[in-house]
Amino acid sequence: MPTIFDVARRAGVSKTTVSRVLNHPELVNEETKRRVRGIMEELSYTPSILAQGMRAQRTKSFGVVIPDFKNLYYAEFLEHVEIAARHHGYIAIICSTDIDPDREREYITKLIMRQVDGLIMCWYKSVTANRDFLVKLAKKLPVVIMDQPSQGLPVSSVYTDGFKGIGRLTKYFIENGHRKIAIIRSLKKYPVGNSRYEGYAAALQKQGLDIDEALVVESEWTAEGAFEATGRLLAGAEPTAIIAVTDLMALGVLKYLKDNGYDVPGEIAIAGFDDISVSSLVSPRITTVAQPVDRMAWEAAQQLIRRIENRHVRNRDIELENRLIIRESTKQPVEDEVTG
Amino acid sequence: MPTIFDVARRAGVSKTTVSRVLNHPELVNEETKRRVRGIMEELSYTPSILAQGMRAQRTKSFGVVIPDFKNLYYAEFLEHVEIAARHHGYIAIICSTDIDPDREREYITKLIMRQVDGLIMCWYKSVTANRDFLVKLAKKLPVVIMDQPSQGLPVSSVYTDGFKGIGRLTKYFIENGHRKIAIIRSLKKYPVGNSRYEGYAAALQKQGLDIDEALVVESEWTAEGAFEATGRLLAGAEPTAIIAVTDLMALGVLKYLKDNGYDVPGEIAIAGFDDISVSSLVSPRITTVAQPVDRMAWEAAQQLIRRIENRHVRNRDIELENRLIIRESTKQPVEDEVTG
DNA sequence: ATTAATTATGGTATCGGTTTCATGAAAATG
DNA sequence: CATTTTCATGAAACCGATACCATAATTAAT
Known part of the structure; x- marks a missing residue:
């Protein structure tokens, strides 16, 4: 060279x-x-960026930590993060942890060794339970947490309100006559899934319905997990609607129902969260609470870069709106209908 | 710091x-x-890796250039490339070009500026048509091309034989009585898709069938493209089977058929290529030619790192076997059946 | 014509590491 | 006891860039 x-x-x-x-x-x-x-x-x-970075003490790069490449929600997020990075002359260094805490720590250390100028983390874990770690990290470089608010920690965040989103979805089901609405929630240690579950619970109660424990099952954050969870659910209950806390999981639910001869939405309606592209590539297309992943990625990168380039920029919690998209998985096919 | x-x-x-x-x-x-x-x-x-790399003239990192995050084939590839990188103490810097040649060049330049030690490129374009560029690039650092052989260029490659794979699939259709087998092929400028198409054409001829131009349509490398292409196909022909050159495209085909009331596989059977995970998450699950993407990623990383760490290691063309997986999209549901 | 300002360029320190070479002290050898 | 090893450490050079300061050659101003 x-x-x-x-x-x-x-x-x-x-x-x-x-x-x-x-x-x-x-x-x-x-x-x-x-x-x-x-x-x-x-x-x-x-x-050589190495030499430049050494001199200037910045590398014009930031790290992006995601749990899983195969979850299309993250794939779409990455697509847009990269566009934003490029737009600002930065490069995104992407690491997938496969939901392994050791790998997560290892990658974060590696990114810091590489002197990335900042970090965007799609964090499924509890922010508060990792307070010390995050505080220490945020002292080293600007951090943006995705999908949950910062809870007073010295980081920025970009998210939509899962509580409200699933609440709207639940309300929609109730208004359309459903009374036995099941939910495939994530493991309780994941706050992102928890707030969605709580949105469901709150909406039921608001409409005067009790929470039936038989209609609530836990599942891994995967399609396979939700597939299996649906089996457990249907062994002990007869819901007329099933909410999955992510679209990927909704795909697993749909698979189980079709494999076992259920008519969707005739017998059981289903819905998810995220609006990943395959949700409208399957039949029936899946009703979902859409997150504006393109804007979320853009805002995250923008806020991060602002903080990198101007140390006086303060951390912000950026909440964007999600919206309910009604598709065939909850009613007979007509046009898409956007609510909220 | x-x-x-x-x-x-x-x-x-x-x-x-x-x-x-x-x-x-x-x-x-x-x-x-x-x-x-x-x-x-x-x-x-x-x-600081910057300082270390400057002295040692290596960064223990390599670049991975893919066309699209949202194509699950690449997502799964990345997952495994990353595991391999980590195993060897390297970090993979991932860039998606969105099939934009300008972005591709820009990213390659950026990666070189960052002194990555090597490059893995998922290249849909013709290797030979970019001979000069690749020769120049390969002088700077070790390069591995995915999904097509190196054609004598000074790079390594990892791929499966698309010609043979689609050939087997086509033969399977013929043996099961199909005579009007359509193919949704990619644009002719993409050699990866071309060799798959040629496998189809050769298999037909070998079985004494003529190629009916009305059964061959071109499409973009996306589900949406294939959706639209299926419409064009069915406007002018009545196939009993449709082959898509990727699973992502097969999803688009399936969507079109279901939306338009076709019974799959009753009226029209479909099949794809790659075996991405959603192929078995939809109903019916899609018959496909599976590529061992985990081993491909591993071999690619392994070969690249070998060449990085020992300049006497020579470039290799590494061909792995693909295999036909029969699922419900080509027959009534029973167990998966693996051929070849 | 002399001084001041402008233009074009080079020398050198610096960033944070690693490595080579040198050096002094302690331990081992004859 | 003198000499050679071994051990533990430090000083300085180097990797490839940038930026500050210095300087020489013009050009402009008085």
Whole structure:
């Protein structure tokens, strides 16, 4: 790899001049500039970010930590985070932890060693239960937490209100005559899933319905987990509607119902959360609470970069609106209907 | 962020000794070592990879360029590439180009600026049509191309034989009585899709069937593209089976057929390629030619890292076997059946 | 014509590590 | 006891860039 010194020698100038051609071209003689640029082209010289970063103490990169590539919600998130990063001249370094806490710590350490300028974390775990860790981390570099509010910690956050979203969905079911509405919730240690569950519980109570424990089952954050959970649910109850706390899980529910000959939505209606693209690629298309993942990604990157580039920018909790999208999995096919 | 100098001062030693504690601990006095390690812990010191990389001329990282996060084939690939990278102490820097050639070049340049030690590229474009570019690139760092052979270029490659895979699938259809087998192929500029198409064409001819142009339609590499292409296909032909050159596209085909009241596989059977996880999450589950994406990712990373760490390792073309998995989209539900 | 301002360029320190070489002290050898 | 090893450590060079300061050559101003 050619260095700035190689270019300088070939052009018969000092490396200072070469550097100036790139960073302060107005200070360099036209003729020299042309010559140096020619040599750069010829050697296909690109300055080393390592050296630049060392000098400038920033790398124009930030880390993105997600639990799982295969969850399309994160895939879509990454797509947009990357666009935002690129737009600001940054590069996103993406790590998937596979929901393994050890890997998570390891990756965070690695990202810090690489001197990323900031960190976006899709964190399913409790923010408060990891208070010390996050406080320590946030001292080192700006942090944005996705999908849950910062709860007073020194980080920014971007999320939608899962409580409200599932609440609206539950209300929709009730208004359409459902009385036995089941929910496939996530394990209780995951606050993101918990607030969605609580939205369900609160909506039921508001409409004067009791929570039937037989209609509540826990599941892993996967389609397979939800598939299996649906089996458990139907062994002990006869719901007319099933809410899954993510679309990926709703896919698992749908699979179970179809495999076992249930008519959806005729016998059992289903709904999810996130609005991942496959939700409208399956039949019936799945009713869901859509998160504006493109805007969420954009806001997260924007807020992070602002904080990186100006230390006076303060942490913010950025709440975006989710919205209920009614599709065929909860009624007979007509046009999509957007509520809220 | 504490530096090696901070640790050295606090421990009352030189930075050389601190460095030695990390890299050649056997050369350091036990007592000193303990003291230095204590300070490191206390300051939560992590050496800067920037500085290390600058000295060592390697960053223990490699770039991965994919066209699209949302294609689950790549998502699954990334999952496994990352595991392999981690296993070898490397970090994968992932970039998605969104099938935009400008972004692709830009990212490759950026990765080189970041001094990645190697590059894995999921390249849908023609290798030979980009010969000059790839030759130039391969001079700078080891490169592994996915999904197509290297065609004599100075890069390694990892792929399965799409020609053979789709050939087997086509033969299966013919043996099961299908005579009007349609194919949703990709645009002709993409060689990965082309060889799959050719496998279809060759299999038909081998079984004495002619290629009916009305049964061949082109589509973008997306579910939406295939959805639309299926509409075009069915406007001018009445196939009893449809092959899509990827599972993602097969999902689009399935959607179109279901939306338009076709019985799958009763009226029209469908099949795809890749075996992404959602293929068995939809109903009917989709028959496909499975690529061993986990092993492909592992081999790619392994070969790349070998070449990075030992300049005498030569480029290799690594062909892995794909296999036909028969599911309900081509026959009535029973157990999965694996052929070839 | 002399001084001041402008223009173009180079020398050198710096960022945070690793490595080579040098050095002094302690231990082992003859 | 003198000499050679071994052990423990530090000083300095280097990796590739940027930025500050210095300087020489013009050009402009008085």
